[in-house]
Amino acid sequence: MSRSSGGGEGDGGRAERASALVTDPFDAHPGLAPLRTAARAGDWAATQDFFAGLDSVDKTSVAVGAFGGIAGTETYLEKAVAALPGDPLARTLLAERYIRIGWEIRSGARAEHVSRDQFDRFHSWLRKAEQLLIEVCAEQPAYAPAWTSRITLARGLQLGQSEARRRYDRLSAHHPHHFSAQTQLLQQVCPKWGGSWEAAHGFAQECAASAPDGSHAGILVAEAHIEHWLELEDSEATAYMHGVPVRDDLRHAALVSVLHSAYRQDWHWITGHSTFALAFSLGGHLEDAARHFAALGSMASESSWQYLGNWQSRFMKFRKAALATL
Amino acid sequence: MTTYDAYDRTTVDDTTAGRPDGAELAALDGLIAHTTAQGVPVLHAPRPGEITAGLFFRVGRADETLPTSGITHLVEHLALHRLGLSDLHYNGATANAYTLFHVTGSEAEVVAYLNAVCAALRDLPLDRLETEKEILRTEAAGRGAGPGTPMPLWRYGAQGYGLSSYDELGTLRLTADEVRQWAETRFTRDNAVLWITSDHVPDGLDLTLPAGRRIPAPAPSSALPVTPAYIRGEDGHVVLTSVLRRTTAAAVFTDVLGRALYQDLRQEGGYSYTADADYSPRDADFATLTAYADALPRKQAAVVGGFVDTLARLRAGRIEQAELDAVRGKMLKMYDTPDLGAALLPTYALSLLLGHRLLSPEQHKAELNAVTVADLREVAREVWDGALLQVPTQEAEWAGFTPAPQYSSTPVVGTRHPSLEDDDVTLVIGEQGVSLLLPGGPVTVRFHSCAAMTARPDGARELTGLDGFRVAIEPTLFRGVTAQRIAALDAAVPAELVVPLPARDPERIPRPRERQSGARAAGNADGGKAARRWPLGLIGMVVLDVVFVLAILTAALDASDAEHPAWYYLARAIVPGAMLAYYTHRAYRRAQDARG
Numbered sequence: 001m002s003r004s005s006g007g008g009e010g011d012g013g014r015a016e017r018a019s020a021l022v023t024d025p026f027d028a029h030p031g032l033a034p035l036r037t038a039a040r041a042g043d044w045a046a047t048q049d050f051f052a053g054l055d056s057v058d059k060t061s062v063a064v065g066a067f068g069g070i071a072g073t074e075t076y077l078e079k080a081v082a083a084l085p086g087d088p089l090a091r092t093l094l095a096e097r098y099i100r101i102g103w104e105i106r107s108g109a110r111a112e113h114v115s116r117d118q119f120d121r122f123h124s125w126l127r128k129a130e131q132l133l134i135e136v137c138a139e140q141p142a143y144a145p146a147w148t149s150r151i152t153l154a155r156g157l158q159l160g161q162s163e164a165r166r167r168y169d170r171l172s173a174h175h176p177h178h179f180s181a182q183t184q185l186l187q188q189v190c191p192k193w194g195g196s197w198e199a200a201h202g203f204a205q206e207c208a209a210s211a212p213d214g215s216h217a218g219i220l221v222a223e224a225h226i227e228h229w230l231e232l233e234d235s236e237a238t239a240y241m242h243g244v245p246v247r248d249d250l251r252h253a254a255l256v257s258v259l260h261s262a263y264r265q266d267w268h269w270i271t272g273h274s275t276f277a278l279a280f281s282l283g284g285h286l287e288d289a290a291r292h293f294a295a296l297g298s299m300a301s302e303s304s305w306q307y308l309g310n311w312q313s314r315f316m317k318f319r320k321a322a323l324a325t326l
Numbered sequence: 327m328t329t330y331d332a333y334d335r336t337t338v339d340d341t342t343a344g345r346p347d348g349a350e351l352a353a354l355d356g357l358i359a360h361t362t363a364q365g366v367p368v369l370h371a372p373r374p375g376e377i378t379a380g381l382f383f384r385v386g387r388a389d390e391t392l393p394t395s396g397i398t399h400l401v402e403h404l405a406l407h408r409l410g411l412s413d414l415h416y417n418g419a420t421a422n423a424y425t426l427f428h429v430t431g432s433e434a435e436v437v438a439y440l441n442a443v444c445a446a447l448r449d450l451p452l453d454r455l456e457t458e459k460e461i462l463r464t465e466a467a468g469r470g471a472g473p474g475t476p477m478p479l480w481r482y483g484a485q486g487y488g489l490s491s492y493d494e495l496g497t498l499r500l501t502a503d504e505v506r507q508w509a510e511t512r513f514t515r516d517n518a519v520l521w522i523t524s525d526h527v528p529d530g531l532d533l534t535l536p537a538g539r540r541i542p543a544p545a546p547s548s549a550l551p552v553t554p555a556y557i558r559g560e561d562g563h564v565v566l567t568s569v570l571r572r573t574t575a576a577a578v579f580t581d582v583l584g585r586a587l588y589q590d591l592r593q594e595g596g597y598s599y600t601a602d603a604d605y606s607p608r609d610a611d612f613a614t615l616t617a618y619a620d621a622l623p624r625k626q627a628a629v630v631g632g633f634v635d636t637l638a639r640l641r642a643g644r645i646e647q648a649e650l651d652a653v654r655g656k657m658l659k660m661y662d663t664p665d666l667g668a669a670l671l672p673t674y675a676l677s678l679l680l681g682h683r684l685l686s687p688e689q690h691k692a693e694l695n696a697v698t699v700a701d702l703r704e705v706a707r708e709v710w711d712g713a714l715l716q717v718p719t720q721e722a723e724w725a726g727f728t729p730a731p732q733y734s735s736t737p738v739v740g741t742r743h744p745s746l747e748d749d750d751v752t753l754v755i756g757e758q759g760v761s762l763l764l765p766g767g768p769v770t771v772r773f774h775s776c777a778a779m780t781a782r783p784d785g786a787r788e789l790t791g792l793d794g795f796r797v798a799i800e801p802t803l804f805r806g807v808t809a810q811r812i813a814a815l816d817a818a819v820p821a822e823l824v825v826p827l828p829a830r831d832p833e834r835i836p837r838p839r840e841r842q843s844g845a846r847a848a849g850n851a852d853g854g855k856a857a858r859r860w861p862l863g864l865i866g867m868v869v870l871d872v873v874f875v876l877a878i879l880t881a882a883l884d885a886s887d888a889e890h891p892a893w894y895y896l897a898r899a900i901v902p903g904a905m906l907a908y909y910t911h912r913a914y915r916r917a918q919d920a921r922g
Binding site: 123126127130131134135137138139141153154157158159160161162163165166167169170 | 595597624625626627628630631632634635638639641642644719720723724725726
């Protein structure tokens with residue numbers, strides 16, 4: 001679903017060329033680039049080496065997610081899985097790839113616009129992924145990327161709120177503030193997937209409050225508000241994001257996360273600033289947005305922005321308006 | 327007097343090798359004495375205080391058929407009737423593969439009880455038959471179905487070990503002759519074992535019973551073409567059953583699984599209150615593992631997910647040595663019981679009865695000590711391979727379970743009777759059997775594999791196949807189900823399979839409701855078990871369409887001449903073409919509905 005207007009931005013005349021934006025995570029994070037090279041070459045040894053060199057589970061999950069977006073890797077992954085039946089990485093990457101293939105068939109449309117055949121094929125890919133990951137999680141219960149993908153799978157397979165939450169709880173027992181998983185569960189607890197706004201905002205706040213300062217969890221607060229905005233009718237949506245409570249909520253969340261002195265710029269930082277930039281822009285809080293646009297420079301993550309039609313040019317417009325306040 | 331399926335899970339287990347004989351009884355030397363009384367094998371070992379005795383017969387529900395089901399239970403009730411209202415602590419139990427009469431009291435009381443039971447079995451008080459049938463029907467009505475009740479019927483069908491899913495239909499039709507003959511052939515001295523907690527066989531014991539033969543437990547039937555499979559069950563319960571070879575490792579595994587489920591679903595997750603697993607010998611060589619967890623309505627999905635993950639963990643062999651050691655320790659501790667021989671009597675007696683190998687305590691302890699985590703992993707895989715899962719949620723295909731069959735493979739041919747409630751449901755009464763044609767597929771019961779047919783005076787019939795599929799015929803709900811059609815059915819079903827049901831209050835004879843579209847009706851029409859099938863109707867129609875179009879084009883091109891140009895032929899094809907298009911669309915809709 002995309003939305004045409006968030007209001008609040010002044011049209012600064014000529015939009016800058018959207019192509020100047022760096023949106024591909026492999027371009028934005030130089031450290032990720034070798035993975036793309038390995039994937040395109042179908043080089044399992046290099047893929048394995050890349051993951052072996054990562055120093056945090058956060059990075060591993062980001063890399064697995066980014067990898068999933070590279071088409072055509074199934075063939076070499078299937079070979080790797082066959083050759084290394086006990087290897088969690090090969091199965092997790094393959095499962096992530098199956099999830100993407102399935103989701104591309106389903107499309108991002110609302111369920112009522114997805115045909116029965118699309119759903120059947122979607123579910124069939126997801127089941128293949130799930131069965132790989134049931135094994136991985138059984139063997140390696142602390143392996144965060146597999147649980148993260150299984151939270152996405154619980155949603156796609158419509159296994160229910162309590163099952164998605166169970167998966168998150170199993171993961172968080174080992175990794176209490178794993179942002180990649182939190183952002184997946186946040187989707188599940190939104191009304192569009194059978195949750196409620198109370199649950200969505202509650203989960204975002206709970207994650208933000210329990211995480212140490214300077215962690216990513218505050219980004220969830222902004223994500224929840226953007227999701228809420230998306231569901232409201234135009235005038236209500238504008239009023240919602242312009243409201244002082246939402247603004248204050250966003251400010252606090254940004255201060256304890258991406259704007260905190262302890263914040264480490266790992267591979268979530270572009271998503272973080274992009275999300276806050278969007279949330280503040282939609283509410284017309286240009287000065288607040290400006291700090292995040294400034295931090296991003298020419299980088300942008302489509303994460304939440306993809307809800308906007310033609311998001312890159314909207315990004316440029318919002319950015320221009322925000323930076324003009326500096 | 328109850329019916330239950332498990333006797334004692336303190337199993338002394340081993341892969342079996344043939345029937346126990348004198349040599350095998352040697353395993354009991356020094357622990358349990360063995361002899362015979364009036365030809366009945368007797369195991370005995372002393373225990374201070376009151377005496378407990380149990381008389382086992384190798385006959386149970388699995389030996390019955392659907393129309394005779396309950397016959398063993400009836401014999402058990404009749405055998406105990408004369409004991410009346412004595413204060414003695416006694417009972418009888420009918421399980422799938424055995425019947426047990428047991429008693430606790432003074433030696434004189436125990437002897438009186440056993441003698442009375444055997445006397446009654448020799449000469450059943452059949453004047454009581456109608457009353458006891460009535461009592462059994464009342465007992466069944468009050469019992470209610472447990473959460474896993476349907477599982478046996480899905481695994482075995484309406485026969486053998488599947489019968490425990492069913493009402494005791496025999497209580498509606500059994501005759502005195504049938505019951506007497508059942509007692510004469512099954513409750514014999516050669517099909518019995520007595521155990522008694524005494525250092526001697528009491529004087530005055532008279533177990534005189536007719537001669538017969540030891541009847542092995544029935545071979546299992548199968549109604550599950552593919553496992554692991556799943557069925558949908560009622561809210562609040564997750565149940566899994568599997569059939570395992572009877573080994574010490576399998577018994578240990580069951581306890582490990584029960585503890586793992588409790589740990590994962592209750593202690594860690596808080597999704598369940600009860601979570602446990604049970605191991606019950608089914609016959610000489612195989613046991614049934616049943617794992618169960620309850621679920622709060624809002625946590626059902628998590629219970630299913632947690633259940634699947636716990637099984638996967640054990641299958642992956644991620645079992646702590648401490649988990650194994652704890653279970654092993656508990657099972658070994660059982661041997662610390664004072665009066666060990668007496669405590670083990672029921673287990674040994676049942677093994678002797680079923681033909682399962684007898685292990686001495688030392689042999690069993692050695693096997694327990696030899697069980698490794700790798701052995702448990704093997705059992706976990708065996709559990710998975712043969713699993714039938716009952717879930718309260720939508721489905722379990724995501725976890726690798728195949729839906730148990732919902733439709734029969736083919737319908738029968740015969741007179742067609744459209745449903746008066748639903749355009750997409752048709753009843754077929756044929757020479758070979760009956761079918762209910764549902765949007766998703768047929769449900770068929772063939773006469774040659776019919777397990778039973780119930781019959782009401784108002785013409786209602788319900789046929790159950792040996793595979794467990796069921797077709798209910800309410801003449802008021804289908805067009806043209808005349809008395810003649812019902813008579814044809816009655817003539818085709820063997821009389822011994824017909825179970826008469828009493829007349830209904832006219833108010834309770836169903837009347838057609840508002841017509842419905844096919845999508846919803848599938849669940850209403852009373853068919854049996856529904857898997858996705860190829861939409862054969864649709865495929866057939868598409869093939870027909872292609873043939874039709876090719877034929878018309880060929881005809882139009884070949885036969886056209888000056889007087890009859892091609893369009894002349896094509897125009898004549900419009901009406902049949904439109905009809906084909908209509909029926910193709912209809913078939914398409916049905917195929918869509920079937921998948922719903």
